[in-house]
Amino acid sequence: MTGTLYLVGVGPGDPELLTLKAARILGTVPVISFPNKPRLNSTSFAIAKSHINPGAELLPADIPMKADPAPAQAAYDALAAKLDKLLSAGKNIAYLCEGDPLFYGSAIHLIGCLASGHNIEIVPGITSLSASAATICRPLASRSEVFKVLPATLGDKKLAIELTGADTVAIIKAGRHLPRVRVALERSGLMQSAVIVEHASTLNEKIIPLSKYQPDAAPYFSTILCHRSAGRWK
Amino acid sequence: MTGTLYLVGVGPGDPELLTLKAARILGTVPVISFPNKPRLNSTSFAIAKSHINPGAELLPADIPMKADPAPAQAAYDALAAKLDKLLSAGKNIAYLCEGDPLFYGSAIHLIGCLASGHNIEIVPGITSLSASAATICRPLASRSEVFKVLPATLGDKKLAIELTGADTVAIIKAGRHLPRVRVALERSGLMQSAVIVEHASTLNEKIIPLSKYQPDAAPYFSTILCHRSAGRWK
Numbered sequence: 001m002t003g004t005l006y007l008v009g010v011g012p013g014d015p016e017l018l019t020l021k022a023a024r025i026l027g028t029v030p031v032i033s034f035p036n037k038p039r040l041n042s043t044s045f046a047i048a049k050s051h052i053n054p055g056a057e058l059l060p061a062d063i064p065m066k067a068d069p070a071p072a073q074a075a076y077d078a079l080a081a082k083l084d085k086l087l088s089a090g091k092n093i094a095y096l097c098e099g100d101p102l103f104y105g106s107a108i109h110l111i112g113c114l115a116s117g118h119n120i121e122i123v124p125g126i127t128s129l130s131a132s133a134a135t136i137c138r139p140l141a142s143r144s145e146v147f148k149v150l151p152a153t154l155g156d157k158k159l160a161i162e163l164t165g166a167d168t169v170a171i172i173k174a175g176r177h178l179p180r181v182r183v184a185l186e187r188s189g190l191m192q193s194a195v196i197v198e199h200a201s202t203l204n205e206k207i208i209p210l211s212k213y214q215p216d217a218a219p220y221f222s223t224i225l226c227h228r229s230a231g232r233w234k
Numbered sequence: 235m236t237g238t239l240y241l242v243g244v245g246p247g248d249p250e251l252l253t254l255k256a257a258r259i260l261g262t263v264p265v266i267s268f269p270n271k272p273r274l275n276s277t278s279f280a281i282a283k284s285h286i287n288p289g290a291e292l293l294p295a296d297i298p299m300k301a302d303p304a305p306a307q308a309a310y311d312a313l314a315a316k317l318d319k320l321l322s323a324g325k326n327i328a329y330l331c332e333g334d335p336l337f338y339g340s341a342i343h344l345i346g347c348l349a350s351g352h353n354i355e356i357v358p359g360i361t362s363l364s365a366s367a368a369t370i371c372r373p374l375a376s377r378s379e380v381f382k383v384l385p386a387t388l389g390d391k392k393l394a395i396e397l398t399g400a401d402t403v404a405i406i407k408a409g410r411h412l413p414r415v416r417v418a419l420e421r422s423g424l425m426q427s428a429v430i431v432e433h434a435s436t437l438n439e440k441i442i443p444l445s446k447y448q449p450d451a452a453p454y455f456s457t458i459l460c461h462r463s464a465g466r467w468k
Contacts, residue, residue, distance in 0.1 A: 009364075016255040019245070019360060023254060069377065100360075102367040103374050103381075111371060122368035126253060126334075126358045130243075133336040134356035137345060140337050143303065146396055147337075147383040154378055162380060173378075 002118055003087040006094045007101040007110070009125015010047045013202035013221070017126045018051060025094055025123060026051040031086055033079065034096040035106070036060035043221075044096035059083075059093075063106065065220075067153070073109055080113035087118045100125040104151070104172065129170045132197035132223040136207055138230065141168045152177035156184065163188035169226045174218035185210065185226060193230035198222045236352055237321040240328045241335040241344065243359015244281045247436035247455070251360045252285060259328055259357060260285040265320055267313065268330035269340070270294035277455075278330035293317075293327075297340065299454075301387070307343055314347035321352045334359040338385070338406065363404045366431035366457040370441055372464065375402045386411035390418065397422035402461045408452035419444065419460065427464035432456045 006025050011017035036042040061079040064071040097105045101122050133140045141147035145167040152174040174181050185191040194210035199221050240259050245251035270276040295313040298305040331339045335356050367374045375381035379401040386408045397418055408415050419425040428444035433455050
């Protein structure tokens with residue numbers, strides 16, 4: 001009897017935005033693993049901790065988050081070797097993922113490592129996009145609109161092409177790319193509707209029109225939402 | 235003291251995929267409203283019913299779902315007039331939305347009707363896209379990929395433009411547009427990776443490669459997921 005690896009989406013930050021399924025699994029599995037950036041507290045663990053079985057074995061994994069994916073992938077390879085042994089011994093394991101595991105989650109790498117030999121079940125989570133839209137009470141998309149998610153790590157040319165004529169757009173991973181994002185949004189006519197939401201659904205949540213946002217870089221937990229027909233929702 | 239209107243995302247179908255917040259609100263508000271297509275059972279009510287306060291007043295609303303949005307908007311206008319009176323009398327109300335309220339939800343129309351005079355709070359939900367990706371255990375998007383959601387109601391030209399070179403795409407509202415969608419996916423090289431998921435997360439869930447899917451139309455609750463680099467996830 002081999003165990004099951006659950007990749008559990010813990011949502012955008014508010015511990016009440018976990019699903020009932022996620023809470024049930026976290027309350028019962030004997031091993032909980034999570035990304036623990038070196039020298040930083042784990043965000044996903046902080047979100048989930050009130051739901052975790054108090055007797056569970058905790059298995060934090062140092063996952064370096066850098067532009068170059070190679071160090072994180074090496075860290076996931078090392079973690080996968082540990083999880084493989086526990087799963088083979090029949091233990092069920094939950095690995096915590098911020099937001100939704102399959103939506104730009106780095107733990108996707110674990111699927112490639114472990115899917116051939118083990119049961120993997122994905123527990124979907126609320127994305128930071130849904131939480132950001134909820135807090136500004138504006139649709140992500142409706143009717144026949146095209147909705148695009150654009151990582152700011154795209155090159156200028158690709159960003160410009162995708163923004164031209166776009167209906168509604170979420171820009172993620174803005175970070176230090178924010179000055180380039182501003183230029184691209186101005187040129188595409190989307191700046192007027194652009195809102196940056198920091199730390200959606202948490203006590204640190206901030207909502208600021210991008211045109212009035214002072215910093216030169218956006219925090220890791222932030223999303224920029226643009227909607228060409230935003231005027232309709234005011 | 236005016237009441238609050240909660241637009242509550244009830245997720246894709248599995249009642250365990252509601253959030254803890256949604257379950258708490260449904261367990262406590264005195265009025266629950268939901269779309270009740272004429273002569274059909276309400277899907278959102280079926281998903282949510284085990285969480286609903288047994289003493290709550292139920293307020294089903296006949297919302298016609300047609301390609302022309304005008305009849306649905308008229309129905310929402312009539313519903314908004316009823317909700318306005320209840321909110322003004324200080325009652326809190328939850329309106330049930332399949333998936334996430336702000337992600338192609340028709341109840342978005344209620345925000346325009348009621349936001350100026352009342353408190354509205356959005357409770358985000360798991361989208362059918364997240365649930366469909368979870369069931370096929372394949373990323374919606376990762377790293378620097380562009381993710382697009384394309385309603386099949388787009389014209390052929392727009393669909394072709396958006397699919398050209400796209401990394402990863404979800405096609406929604408395929409319905410009777412399925413033959414056009416097939417042609418567009420073949421031309422853009424995305425057919426090989428295309429999977430149709432019907433009724434994700436429910437007992438009626440089906441997963442079928444689109445190239446082997448027989449029907450000429452897709453059911454209302456279905457999503458087509460395409461991923462140009464799908465080979466990596468096999």
